[in-house]
Amino acid sequence: MPRGKLNLHAGKPGAQSSGRQRTAAPADAVSAVKLARGVPELTKITLAARSAGRCQFRGCNKFLYEHALTKEPGNFSEAAHIVAFRREGPRGDDPERPIDINGIENLMLLCAECHHNVDTHPNQYPRDELITHKREHEARISMLAEFGPELRTNVLTLKSRIGERIVEIGNDEVTVALRPRYPASSSFRVIDLTQLGDEAGADYYPLATRRIREQTREMYADGVPFDAVKHLSVFGLAPIPLLVVLGSVLSNTVPTDLFQSHRDKPNRWTWYVDGEPVRYACSLIRRGTASGNVAVLLSLSGTVAEGVLPLNIDATFSLYHFTLQGATPNPGFLRRRDDLEAFRLAYRQLLADIVRENPGLGVIHLFPAVPAPVAIALGFDLLPKAHPALAIYDFDKRVAGFTERTRVNQYE
Incomplete structure (x- = not known):
């Protein structure tokens, strides 16, 4: 991996420089980088910009345009080839040697120490490892630059x-x-x-x-x-x-x-951005004999069976079942933010249907098997003056059945 330094005071665009010789430049000539092994000027400028002038080796992050001790301005950066310019150099014989050896995807901005380290130990820092360092660093800089x-x-x-x-x-x-x-x-x-x-x-x-x-x-x-x-x-x-x-x-x-926790993701609280959309279905299991008695079974993370309902949810209750359409209830179904929004839309429609079909209803008895953000939405999407109270039940393993835990949307 030859060492070419990035320089804030480069000579004419396209001029060549060896590692030991420097081309003098007028004081008013300002460039982001110094020439390195024929790397195009725009490529070097882009490399410096993508890295925010900091070393891309994971954990270093040293700012390379001032002296670390004196803080005097200067260029202490090196444009480093991931796969070496020469085949006999560090990682130069990589089977996926890039066609454009001077392309930006094969370049890292490094400090002298990190450059020396990765070239001295090429087996410890193979191509894929260095590409990962580079992409992590550039993704972080891009994210920070978008903040407002x-x-x-x-x-x-x-x-x-x-x-x-x-x-x-x-x-x-x-x-x-x-x-x-x-x-x-x-x-x-x-x-x-x-x-x-x-x-x-x-x-x-x-x-x-x-x-x-x-x-x-x-x-x-x-x-x-x-x-x-x-x-x-x-x-x-x-x-x-x-x-x-x-x-x-x-x-x-x-x-x-x-937000939802995803056990199968390294960053477990980040939403997935792709995948098949989740669809929901609601049905009336039975019409109860009393118009003021309504229960809703929410089978999303798991199945809520009619047979485990408490004895007070008897034949007088109308039972509604809200579940996944075309899929078995499972803990990992909620992957995208859009799937949560689709649930909220369907849930609000269910509340409207229940209120319309059961005039004067005071309480809905709710039996949820749902993920955390869905549970929060159950309370968040209630309208105090338009919707009944919710009696929230939870499955109690000690009695192998549901127990009412609390009520919301009622006068306290």
């Missing part, structure tokens, strides 16, 4: 115990998931339920419900977060009934994004 004030967002996270585990969401995970948005503040709003024990406790749900309502309302009452940044991003991992509670107290006057 309109892309800031306030962040709210909900953490709790689920079973015996304390479930938390890391700040770094949140920051990656928000892109192209970014946090308006380095400190996030956190509703912490971990000190309340787990959901098996007799007072757990009343205490957790009260804490969620109080702290969420305090967030809006404070006003400061939303004076300058009128956007909210919500990350929650908690029992489904509590996520519904959270959604019910979020304000629909502030644009709000909800």
